[in-house]
Amino acid sequence: MSTAPVEIGPTMPVDIFGSTPQQQEMPLARVRGESVLSIPQDLYIPPDALEVILEVFEGPLDLLLYLIRRQNLNILDIPIAAITQQYMKYIEIMHEIKLELAAEYLVMAAILAEIKSRLLLPRPLNTEVAEEDPRAELIRRLQEYEQFKLAAENIGALPRVERDTWVTHVAADSQKVIRLPPAMDLQELVLAFKDILKKVDLRAPHAIQRDTLSVRQRMGEVLKTLEDGAFHPFANLFTPDEGRLGVVVTFAAMLELAKDRLIEIVQERPFSPIYLKSSTTDGNV
Amino acid sequence: MQLEQIKNIIEASLLASQEPLSRTALSNLFDGQDAVSTKQITQCLDALKSACNGRGIQLVEVASGYRYQVRTDTYPWISRLWKERPQRYSRALLETLALITYRQPITRGEIEQVRGVVVSTPIMRTLEEREWVRVVGHRDTPGHPALYGTTREFLDYFNLKSLDELPPLADIRELTKLEPQLLPDETSSNPDATHPPHPAIPTSLNTMTHEPPHTDSQEQPS
């Protein structure tokens, strides 16, 4: 039974902890409590080195993968007992040196412990075929994670702007955006104004001067239409057959009514249809 | 280092840099064993300059150093890259302008009263920047609000000699849409008696539709 460390060549970038024989004489597993504080000095650990540990591992799956890969173990046949032991050791150290330990690491510890215990249970002979390897799910996750870990490395290696290349910038006389003002024609303007007229009267004096129909009378008619207390579309209150004057008179009547607060003119938002409603019947309905 | 390589590096640096690069800055690209002489830099710059002959860019020396720039005669095409497509004016702007046109002088508050919504400052600024609208005075009420009116430029833009040429209010009220019947043959000289005469509309609307007074069409290089 070998207890000798697996030597990993110093050239292997994968072995981030680049172990050497002497260093392995000092098992960090014994490092607990106060003794942890002395380690950094002995090992010339830069002040932020401990945080690096956590940054090195992108989570429990990454740590597990590291443990497995670094020992050249087959991912499909993880020796759960040993891996769990090592994993726990890391957790312990991280905990001891008060690294903020993500909860996921503890969850993984529990998963490992559970798998380990299930593996220790004797398998019933008759169900050997159906029994799934308790490690299967973990293996699947490890494989999937490793897939994306590699994909991330591939993306990281792509030649990218700012790091591997630069986009050209040649000066042009004035590179500012030439912002042309939109064109407008008078027709648009006139139509806009027509819409305003539709919405609100501008009390053009000449329109009212010539009224032959009584505005007062029309006010009464409008109120009658609105008697039911419901909202009526503005446009429905006009009778085109009456011609221009009739329309103007109706409009004037509405304005008078609005001024006297006898009707409400409602528009939900700009340019949406206008509705009229009687204010007086409001309470009765 | 080969002169060719030095030249390539200088060219790429000048093209990549946002700022002009001085000779010193160019020298600093090469140091240690790569160090190049001033003479080499000059040779390369000269070669790069001549390489621009007949192209759309040129290498020039400005106060702070060398830079590539687009040749003036190529600029008309290049400038299309930065041109924003003109968008339409918003409904709110049109209505505001329409109110100022027909009800001038008018205060912002009055416009808001009619439109029922606040007149946004960007709209007023746009109208003023375009020089279509300006402050013509102040109303003698509390706060002395500014009174807005239209400008000469406004009339010019719409090919109007005076505001009188605008379709009169009463006729606008009648408009449902700008229909063919408003076109020239139904001239004001021969109005149908049963219809109220539209003296100004036919002519001016015709002008409007067929000759949209300057759209921004002159911007293209020939």
Place this chain on the structure above:
Amino acid sequence: MQLEQIKNIIEASLLASQEPLSRTALSNLFDGQDAVSTKQITQCLDALKSACNGRGIQLVEVASGYRYQVRTDTYPWISRLWKERPQRYSRALLETLALITYRQPITRGEIEQVRGVVVSTPIMRTLEEREWVRVVGHRDTPGHPALYGTTREFLDYFNLKSLDELPPLADIRELTKLEPQLLPDETSSNPDATHPPHPAIPTSLNTMTHEPPHTDSQEQPS
């Protein structure tokens, strides 16, 4: 218009533009009587591409169009122009980006499932601010989580024309077979499974700091 002139205008435009220019954008530089054919554009682009042979810049096509950029082998010199080092991206960010790239559209929760850790908000913010990823929709599950996808800017930044150009995800079978090649020496490829050696826990933290596993390993030239 002479092909030579078209070529010059295209070259100057591409050099001056901050963004890659699509064929359409290039065509739009020429209109009216200047109109050029697609074939002419292609001819010019080809000519311009070959004109870059042996130079420090190259004309490449990325997702949003064509652009001139510094050749990777020339960039080490050019990068001396800038005091600041390019931003490095953490493994966490690259892994998140990889998941969004290969599994898009994907929710944050799904990314977390695969990575086994929470996706930090700063990472998502960085990815969105760089405009490499964006919300492309929402999954129709409780909470309607946002679905993320990559953008054209992502492809541009990483010099890709389309997602197809990315290396395919490693085959899982390949992954499981990876480890025998990891070790130089055959003997160690057969460790005792029941008593695996304990890995040295960070005994050499200093090594670690000097050689972080693999973030952006390509450094600038000294």
